[in-house]
Amino acid sequence: MSNLLKDKVVIVTGAASGIGRAIAIQAAHHGAKAVIVSDVTEVPREGGTQTTAEIEALGVTARFVRTDVSKRAEVDALVDAAAEFGGVDVMVANAGITLREDGAEVAEDQYRRLMAVNLDGVLFSAQAAARQMKENAKPGSIVLMASMGGIVGAGMTVAYSTSKGGVVLMAKALADALGPDGIRVNSVAPGTIDTHLLRTAPGISEAAEGFRQRTPLRRLGKPSEIGDAVVWLGSDMSSYVTGISLLVDGGLLSVI
Numbered sequence: 001m002s003n004l005l006k007d008k009v010v011i012v013t014g015a016a017s018g019i020g021r022a023i024a025i026q027a028a029h030h031g032a033k034a035v036i037v038s039d040v041t042e043v044p045r046e047g048g049t050q051t052t053a054e055i056e057a058l059g060v061t062a063r064f065v066r067t068d069v070s071k072r073a074e075v076d077a078l079v080d081a082a083a084e085f086g087g088v089d090v091m092v093a094n095a096g097i098t099l100r101e102d103g104a105e106v107a108e109d110q111y112r113r114l115m116a117v118n119l120d121g122v123l124f125s126a127q128a129a130a131r132q133m134k135e136n137a138k139p140g141s142i143v144l145m146a147s148m149g150g151i152v153g154a155g156m157t158v159a160y161s162t163s164k165g166g167v168v169l170m171a172k173a174l175a176d177a178l179g180p181d182g183i184r185v186n187s188v189a190p191g192t193i194d195t196h197l198l199r200t201a202p203g204i205s206e207a208a209e210g211f212r213q214r215t216p217l218r219r220l221g222k223p224s225e226i227g228d229a230v231v232w233l234g235s236d237m238s239s240y241v242t243g244i245s246l247l248v249d250g251g252l253l254s255v256i
Helices: 018-029 050-058 072-085 106-133 155-181 195-202 204-216 223-234
Strands: 009-012 034-039 061-066 090-093 140-145 185-190 245-247
Touching: 009 018, 009 072, 018 034, 018 050, 018 061, 018 090, 018 223, 034 050, 034 072, 050 061, 061 072, 072 106, 090 106, 106 155, 106 185, 140 155, 140 195, 140 223, 155 185, 155 245, 185 204, 185 223
Parallel strands: 009 034, 009 090, 034 061, 090 140, 140 185, 185 245
Antiparallel strands: none
């Protein structure tokens, strides 16, 4: 499709399915030198093996590295895997979870489990990538996966919205901290995207049709469209863009 990511090494967490998988594949479509696919397990839905196979079919080198992003040591090992290709250029901290029972009375153990992935894991991913970028003395791009739910709240997603709101501000703070080293940090906030998670998550799946009807473009987003937005933020085309939260929501939050 393009050479926006030519010669760049890309790591995507949570990439064995859904939006993460689409990001990894779009990175390959846009000319990445190598894509490292990471997830907590190899076989959720589409799976890491199928994802890496599809990337390699495009002529791009791919690796699958099993990683629990809530564990700093595993994230460090994931980023170390990029050394084989010259080090990470684009880190996409996409891994995240939702809860079946979220809301004002969210249970403490479930709240902490979600935060461990959605906030701790994102920070650990950014830290590990930035450390390697600094060691290699080269600029890079770190993209954190937020959500429209981190910009506006909803009673049924109290913990989730809290975590994604934290990601939005984390990107801004890290942009300031890492900017002097030439490392850009941004977040992407997807709107209503047609994924397995959207179709099966309690509450969200029921609300999806209403969201679609209120979206100016009158359709759900495609996972590949999030991938393209991430590719742009990872490319030199966005070389003076850092600290933003890029809404990819079909205009939904502009009108509600």
